[in-house]
Each structure stands twice: as C-alpha cells, then as structure tokens.
Amino acid sequence: MKDNIDDSPERVSVMGRGSGGRQKLIDAALELASTTRSLASLGLREVTRCAGLAPNAFYRHFRDFDDLGLAAVDMMGGELRRGLRERRLRLARSRQGPVVSTKGIVNDAGRQNIRETVGLVLDFVTEHPTAYVVGIRELNGSSPKMRAAVRKLLDDFARDMAEDIQQMLDAPMTDEASMQEIARQVIYQMTFFSMDYLEQPQRRDEIRERAERFILRMFVGEMGLQAMAPKKKAAARK
Amino acid sequence: MKDNIDDSPERVSVMGRGSGGRQKLIDAALELASTTRSLASLGLREVTRCAGLAPNAFYRHFRDFDDLGLAAVDMMGGELRRGLRERRLRLARSRQGPVVSTKGIVNDAGRQNIRETVGLVLDFVTEHPTAYVVGIRELNGSSPKMRAAVRKLLDDFARDMAEDIQQMLDAPMTDEASMQEIARQVIYQMTFFSMDYLEQPQRRDEIRERAERFILRMFVGEMGLQAMAPKKKAAARK
C-alpha cells in the first residue's frame, strides 16, 4: 500500500497537476527555505502549516523532502529552461542570420550579444529569487539527489548555451567539447554573479559589467589558446 | 609551558584555547555536517553526543551554531591560508627570482606555475575534505554570518594569489584591480573543481587539467583584452 499506485508512471499528475495542494506545498517550502533555512532542514509540520494544510496532507503528495525538492527542480527548472531558450531564440531571430563573425566576437556586435545573454539570466534571477536561491543552495547542499538534479539542470543550460553560441557564429570558434566546457564554467560562475546581484541591488551595474567581462575574457582566451595550439592531442607536454 | 608573558592584549583565550572539548565539538560538527546535513540543521544534542559529551557542555564553549561555525572558519581558514602562503612562497623561492616573463606566461614555465598552484589547492582539499565541504556548503548557506565569513576567507585567498602572481612576473600583466578580479573568479571556480575532485576520484587527472586550462584561458584572455583596449573607460564606441 505504500508505493504501488504512487510510484507508477504518470497517472499521478492527471488531476494532481493543478490541484493546489501540491503547488502550495512547493511554494511554501521554497518560501521558507529561501528566507530561513535549507530544504533538508525544514520541518514537515512547518511547511504544511505555512501552506495552510494539515500535516498529513504532505504524505498525499510527497514521500519525503528529497521528493519535494526534486519535484520543485523539475518544475522550476523546466519552466526556466524553456523560457530562456525561447527568449534566446527570439533574440537570435530578431537579427536574422549569423551576425557575429568568429574573429569579431569582441567587437560591438559580440559584446551586445554577451550583454543580452547576461541580462537574460539576471532578469530571470530577479523574477524568481526564491526558487533560484534555494536551487543554488542545494547545488552544494547535503542531499546527493538534489545536488545531482541541480547540476544536471545547470549542465543542460550550458549545453543549450553552447549550441546557441556556435549557431550564432559564422565559423566555429573552437571544438564542441571546449565550447561546452566553457559554457559550463560560465554558467557556474554566473551563479556567484547572480547571488551577488540579488544580495547587493545597489551594485547591480557593476556586477553586470563584471559578468560580461568575464565571459568576454573566456572567449578571447579560448581563441588565443586555439591560435597558439590548434591541435590539442598532439601537444606533447613532455 | 606557554611562553606568553604579555603575548597579546587579550587574555581571554589563555586557557580555553587548546582544551579538548571545544575541539571535539568542532570536529564532531564538521564530521556530521559533511556526511549528513548542513551546519545550521544540526542538533545541539546530536553534536554533543557525537563528541562524547553531555548536551550542556556545548554552552560552555559556544552560544549557538553560528558561533561554532565562525570559530571553525577562523581556525581552519587561518591554518589553510597560512599553509597555502607558506607553500607558495617556498615554491617561489626554490626558483629564485622572477622566472616567468609576462609575455611568456603561456609557455612551459608559466604552465608549470599554474600546475603547481592548482596542485596546491587540490592537495589541501583532499587533506581536509570535511572542513572544505562544510565551508563550501556554507558559502551559499542559510546563515548570513557564515556566508560573510567564508566569502571573506575566499577573498583573502584571492588577494594573496593576486599578489603572488604579480610578484612572479617580470612586468605586470594587467592593473591590480583586474588581477584581483581574476583571482577572485579563479578561486570561486576552483570551488567547483574541488568538489568534483573530491566526489569523482577516478576523474581527478581530467579535472586537474580542466582547472589548469581554465586559469590559462583567463590569463590569455586578460592579456588579449589588455592588448586590444588598454584604456577601459574610453571603450564606449557607440
């Protein structure tokens, strides 16, 4: 009677999707976690109380807090990723075709591109601060399942970003693996920029510039590395 | 025993310093937090039990968990920073004088330098995994005091690193502010590399290379930026 029904594929969400209770619990958990503590340190009664439900209602939707956390990541992450990609494609279409030449990525067009991408991320962050803060907190948090889920999400973002960037260029800046590596590092670094951005509203312009400069530096650096050693494997280091 | 006649103006911690109980509590807290949960989510009784003490013993040393956490950061952080700087200076002395030319930072000598620095950090991480994991966890954790303390520590590391790098070069690679900015970003990115390094022992060589390449890319990128726009303020061309 434990998980026979609940565990089965996706019949859960037939009516459970918009059924208020589930969403209320997730919202309450994010709210409490963002202002007070980490997800795992929340109390079951604490959350249900904040959601205006009886303690037992929790069990109707989630097995434990890892379960709730994963659901939250799935929901927010999916929405976020879709929104980001959509906005990015919209930006790309609005300028019709590959605007940025590979060699000229540091010129005005390239800088503008970077500026828009950074703005995209920072805008999302300011629009969903609680979810974002909790997510980043769980990135290095105590639950392995949570860590894995958040990391996978960030990696997906990085993959998207790498793809879109390569598409915008008229010639590939570097090999695909390196591009994804760079995108990953940019995404990770952006978590710090984003947290600063949320915590220090008075320094937002400065942080924005810093983020843009960081990305630009990464690109310029990669092009420099490519120029001086195009063949990585053959670089006999010893 | 202790040769402090008027060692310091503060006599508060004369006897409390090395008293086993305090250390036992810190160790127990780090141990529990690294394997189970975040610092703030630990229970007072849980920690004292793990330390083999009565619950009330906690109050003899710390007011609350923030207090314990700050003490832990002070201790581990101070030790770490001293150790890092010492080892770095020892490395610098062993090669007598400025070995790396600014233009040639990407040559073998420069790469070797980066390799040693990365090794330095990763070695420390593998030697103090629990303290490091907890520290990084609190970097984005729930307690503002903790966050501030860990961030200040990382910033200090970055400052040290920036100084030492500039000292090793025969000519400054960039202005001091940019160098510190880069060092900060490198240190922050290293937190991710370090966590991966701990969690995936079988991929350590790969992660090590990735970290080295990241730093190299940052340097090359900064030199590229400097070369194409020495004056940052006047870069607005629109």
Next chain:
DNA sequence: ACAAAAAGTAGACGAGTGTCCACATTCATG
C-alpha cells in the same frame, strides 16, 4: 597547596517533531 574558575555531568521541563490510524470531503466516471 588551595581556592576560584572553567569544563563537564545529571535530570527534568515543555515544546515541537515525524508518523500512523480513522474519518471526512471532493470529484471524475462507469
């Protein structure tokens, strides 16, 4: 050596917790 301070112990209290059981409500669908 001795007295005071620091460190640690024992027990108890009320509050809050996770979890279970039995019962009430909603609601789509045969």
Next chain:
DNA sequence: CATGAATGTGGACACTCGTCTACTTTTTGT
C-alpha cells in the same frame, strides 16, 4: 447515482530537541 480513488482533517503515539537548575570534576593562577 453510486463508487472508489484522490485529497484533506483531526487526534494520538513515542521521540528528540533546546534549555534550565543544581551538582561534580578538572584545570589553573598564585
């Protein structure tokens, strides 16, 4: 309409928690 699953409520259980007071042991300065 009836039925059964999904969803939510209330009470009760054993347990852990933080904190308090009172007492004992260890360490330390003089």
